Amino acid sequence: NFTPTAADRFTFGLWTVGNIGRDPFGEPTRQPLSAPYIVRKLAELGASGINLHDNDLVPIDATAAECDRIVSDLKAALVETGLKVPMATTNLFGDPAFKDGAFTSADRRVRAYALQKTMRSMDLGAELGAQTYVFWGGREGTEVDAGGKLLDALAWFRESLNFLAEYSESQGYGYRFALEPKPNEPRADIFLPTVGSALGFIPTLDRPELFGVNPEFAHETMAGLSFPHAIAQALDAGKLFHIDLNDQKMGRFDQDLRFGAENIKGAFFTVMLLEDTGYSGSLHFDAHALRTEDEAGVWAFARGCMRTYLILKDKVAQFHADPEITAALEAYRVEDGELAALSKFSPENAEALKDREFDRAALGVRGPGLEALDQMTIELLMGVR
Numbered sequence: 001n002f003t004p005t006a007a008d009r010f011t012f013g014l015w016t017v018g019n020i021g022r023d024p025f026g027e028p029t030r031q032p033l034s035a036p037y038i039v040r041k042l043a044e045l046g047a048s049g050i051n052l053h054d055n056d057l058v059p060i061d062a063t064a065a066e067c068d069r070i071v072s073d074l075k076a077a078l079v080e081t082g083l084k085v086p087m088a089t090t091n092l093f094g095d096p097a098f099k100d101g102a103f104t105s106a107d108r109r110v111r112a113y114a115l116q117k118t119m120r121s122m123d124l125g126a127e128l129g130a131q132t133y134v135f136w137g138g139r140e141g142t143e144v145d146a147g148g149k150l151l152d153a154l155a156w157f158r159e160s161l162n163f164l165a166e167y168s169e170s171q172g173y174g175y176r177f178a179l180e181p182k183p184n185e186p187r188a189d190i191f192l193p194t195v196g197s198a199l200g201f202i203p204t205l206d207r208p209e210l211f212g213v214n215p216e217f218a219h220e221t222m223a224g225l226s227f228p229h230a231i232a233q234a235l236d237a238g239k240l241f242h243i244d245l246n247d248q249k250m251g252r253f254d255q256d257l258r259f260g261a262e263n264i265k266g267a268f269f270t271v272m273l274l275e276d277t278g279y280s281g282s283l284h285f286d287a288h289a290l291r292t293e294d295e296a297g298v299w300a301f302a303r304g305c306m307r308t309y310l311i312l313k314d315k316v317a318q319f320h321a322d323p324e325i326t327a328a329l330e331a332y333r334v335e336d337g338e339l340a341a342l343s344k345f346s347p348e349n350a351e352a353l354k355d356r357e358f359d360r361a362a363l364g365v366r367g368p369g370l371e372a373l374d375q376m377t378i379e380l381l382m383g384v385r
């Protein structure tokens with residue numbers, strides 16, 4: 001009946017359901033919700049955990065005593081509900097100190113403060129049991145490149161990530177780090193703009209095995225790219241450490257729409273990849289209710305994200321069990337044992353392959369049946385199969 005339970009591993013950021021509906025043109029449309037209240041509501045709805053930035057929970061100017069009280073109130077709600085905090089992250093974008101970047105600021109003092117703030121936030125995350133630590137470089141970018149830091153920024157970013165990985169290991173936190181790419185917004189150009197960029201950067205770190213990616217549906221879409229393609233590449237590299245599920249219209253501002261609200265086929269193939277590969281991390285929704293909504297709309301949004309995922313998971317099972325789809329998929333793939341053997345390199349095989357005759361015209365004539373396959377997929381999604 002598509003009602004989630006903790007076993008489904010759904011999580012929400014405190015900042016997602018807690019979003020108060022402020023945008024660059026308008027004031028908040030909703031009241032803030034406290035972290036313990038969010039935890040209790042999400043538990044009721046069947047989520048398994050929450051994720052947080054340091055300042056979603058503890059205001060940046062809180063005293064030590066205030067911080068202790070806030071953290072212990074949250075812990076009480078976690079114990080009461082059984083919800084977990086699998087992922088933590090740092091707000092390195094909200095404070096004006098970070099207006100020109102945090103780890104990539106040209107000001108050494110800002111970079112050092114970003115390290116300090118992140119270490120404290122990692123301490124908090126570890127105290128709450130987080131095992132994944134996300135780096136979304138929201139302010140790590142530029143509007144103008146006249147500052148001449150394009151190469152330096154990457155070196156500074158690398159230096160900070162290396163430092164923080166060593167810090168985690170030295171404290172015994174055992175975090176796995178997930179870089180979250182985004183092409184733009186709030187900066188005009190953000191460093192490491194796509195999943196591919198992040199995957200290319202990770203091998204340049206001192207401890208690449210500790211780093212993976214946190215791809216977001218909306219972010220790849222904003223870059224005009226396909227989210228299923230991006231997560232396939234992350235999975236292939238063994239680097240899908242976390243995921244931000246939401247939705248987005250292409251060519252727009254960052255919308256953070258409810259999962260599956262816009263690109264239902266993209267959502268379907270995303271769920272298929274996650275389910276078929278046995279991805280075992282959190283299924284995290286990084287989205288928020290429309291600014292038009294009241295609190296009831298927030299919980300309708302949260303319920304909708306999870307419900308859509310479960311419905312699509314059911315559709316994936318239906319897809320795999322459908323005999324006509326299975327036959328079409330089998331027909332699509334053509335195998336040839338002799339050619340498979342020849343495609344393993346040896347000097348002899350290379351020579352044999354060079355001498356081989358192919359019926360090029362016949363290869364070009366064959367129709368792979370993708371129209372029919374895609375129509376069956378669409379009809380399955382529309383509920384008529």
Ligand code: GCO
Binds near residue numbers: 134135180182244
């Ligand atoms: C965004 C980002 C953020 C990050 C969050 C966790 O577009 O605002 O997706 O929501 O995911 O900061 O690192």
Ligand code: MN
Binds near residue numbers: 218286
């Ligand atoms: Mn986002």
Ligand code: MN
Binds near residue numbers: 256
């Ligand atoms: Mn966003």
Ligand code: MN
Binds near residue numbers: 244286
């Ligand atoms: Mn995100």
